Amino acid sequence: MNDATRATAAASPRISPDRLHAYVRAIWEHAGSAAQEARLVADHLVAANLAGHDSHGVGMIPRYVASLREGELKLNLHAQVVRDVGAVLTIDGGRGFGQVVAAEAMERGIERAAKLGVCAVGLRNAHHIGRIGHWAEQCAQAGLVSFHFANVAGDPLVAPFGGIDRRIGTNPFCAAFPRTGKPPLVLDFATSAIAYGKTRVAYNQGKRVPGGALIDHAGQPTVEPKVMHEAPFGALMPTGGEASGHKGYGLAAMCEIFGGALSGGYTTHADTLEKTSAIVNCMLSVIVDPNAFDAGNAEAEADAFIEWVKASPRAAGVERIYAPGEPEREMRAQREAHGVPVDPATWQQIHDAAVSAGMPADEARRWAAGVD
Ligand SMILES: NC(=O)c1ccc[n+]([C@@H]2O[C@H](COP(=O)([O-])OP(=O)(O)OC[C@H]3O[C@@H](n4cnc5c(N)ncnc54)[C@H](O)[C@@H]3O)[C@@H](O)[C@H]2O)c1
Missing domain, CATH: 1.10.1530.10 (Malate/L-lactate/L-sulpholactate dehydrogenase, four-helix barrel)
Known part of the structure; x- marks a missing residue:
């Protein structure tokens, strides 16, 4: 806990x-x-x-x-396969509910990985897909291994290693290994020191967050979650902190590029900054049948x-x-x-x-x- x-x-x-x-x-x-x-x-x-x-x-x-x-989240939309080359699927979420389009994207990837041994699914333009472990668990329930690299497109909250302002999303990484008759092993975390939502929970409760997770607008370390919710805004630190923040930052960068660029979606930069309440996720999922090895x-x-x-x-x-x-x-x-x-x-x-x-x-x- x-x-x-x-x-x-x-x-x-x-x-x-x-x-x-x-x-x-x-x-x-x-x-x-x-x-x-x-x-x-x-x-x-x-x-x-x-x-x-x-x-x-x-x-x-x-x-x-x-x-x-705000007209950003679209109801009752379904995942659209925009390119199908067998073991690689590109799927557009059309800003539909992530809980629907990611479930459908995983269904397609699972079907294909069961047939071919492996399937890489690039899902782009999904409204918030939530807890990535949910999608890895869907793959594990089908007996499949999976790795997921996601970006939070255009929504920078995390400072790069050595930087002091928001440049990267909280880009989650997730990997799961299914086991027969036992629960799967599921690794699932934000590449920021803590998830942004955890600053919201602490802010709502008037609590502080653990040290090493936040900096204020001037780049000074702080434990006050309000720097993420009230101006002047600070930033989250990458996973790993002072000793090894380059690792969290590096993983976040690969989530950004695999999730945002390879899926045909977009990465975070000056031209793509999100100005609405929408949270847009793009995700590369690699789904593998362990029995194929x-x-x-x-x-x-x-x-x-x-x-x-x-x-x-x-x-x-x-x-x-x-x-x-x-x-x-x-x-x-x-x-x-x-x-x-x-x-x-x-x-x-x-x-x-x-x-x-x-x-x-x-x-x-x-x-x-x-x-x-
Ligand atoms: N959709 C998005 O845009 C988005 C963005 C960021 C994060 N997220 C989600 O936020 C959720 C929370 O992320 P987080 O970074 O706060 O997670 P976290 O820091 O709680 O880490 C969770 C991971 O660490 C493992 N873990 C936790 N404590 C452990 C211990 N003592 N020993 C061994 N393993 C331990 C858990 O089993 C899990 O795999 C994740 O589900 C993530 O997918 C989503």
């Missing part, structure tokens, strides 16, 4: 995942989404909260509604490695050593049993967004009052 998640959990009422899912579905149906779209959006956002990534859960709804009202022992080798690293003597204060994806699984089990904490400021913002999206005020009040 990271600091922002721990703070949310301590201070907030809990809502059952089923109720939260039904509320999110109702918001998007009122906004004009078809039932299937509203369900996919609710599946994704609630799953992100269940995984402990409140930065990418239901708290995104106000931003999505703002984007819809001559590696009948791959799973056993992966398991042996994980067992080996977990047997390391633990540092003081550390309860356990986790495999990639394990913290999310642990949090999912907890929150499925005890509900999802949503802090009061975020809950109010969702209620206001629901009304702004077209939900009658009475109905929104009923949902908002229904905290378990």
Whole structure:
């Protein structure tokens, strides 16, 4: 559990995942989404909260509604294959809901990788595709390995290594390895020291963020999340901080180029800066059938490695050593049993967004009052 998640959990009422899912579905149906779209959006956002990534859960709804009202987020659009050369697919999301077009892009890539052994999918111009682990899990459920490089096109929030202003998106990288009869290993993170949404969660709660994650407008280190939400604006630092920020920065650069350029989408530069509430993602996903290799022992080798690293003597204060994806699984089990904490400021913002999206005020009040 990271600091922002721990703070949310301590201070907030809990809502059952089923109720939260039904509320999110109702918001998007009122906004004009078809039932299937509203369900996919609710599946994704609630799953992100269940995984402990409140930065990418239901708290995104106000931003999505703002984007819809500005005409940027398009409802009821589907992924369009614009080029098909067998093992490489280029797919345009048309600024449709990322939760729909990324699911459809993965479906196409999975089908092709199962047939050919590998498929590279370039998805461009999708509205926010949320928690990238969700897409890797979709591939893993089909028994496939995957790597994903995404950019947040035209939305710079992160300083390059050695720089002091916003030049790069929080560009996430994700990789997953499926295991028979066991949960997949899923590595999934923003290439910024912390995800931008985690500064929103801390800002809404009046909390500070961990040191080494932010600089202010003058390039000075700070722990105040307001530098990301109030002028004069500061920037996020790349993953790795002072000691090895060149690695986070380098990975972010490759996410930008693989995700934004190779997909036929766009990268972040002076001509592409986003001036609206839209979050536009482009993503390169490489999906691979592990059975296509001559590696009948791959799973056993992966398991042996994980067992080996977990047997390391633990540092003081550390309860356990986790495999990639394990913290999310642990949090999912907890929150499925005890509900999802949503802090009061975020809950109010969702209620206001629901009304702004077209939900009658009475109905929104009923949902908002229904905290378990
Ligand atoms: N769509 C977008 O534009 C966008 C942009 C940025 C981030 N994101 C998403 O934001 C989410 C949050 O990113 P983040 O950078 O805050 O994630 P994070 O810093 O919480 O890191 C998560 C990753 O680290 C692993 N992990 C966490 N604690 C661990 C531990 N103690 N030991 C071993 N492994 C551990 C997790 O299993 C997971 O793979 C991700 O799902 C990412 O895809 C999306």
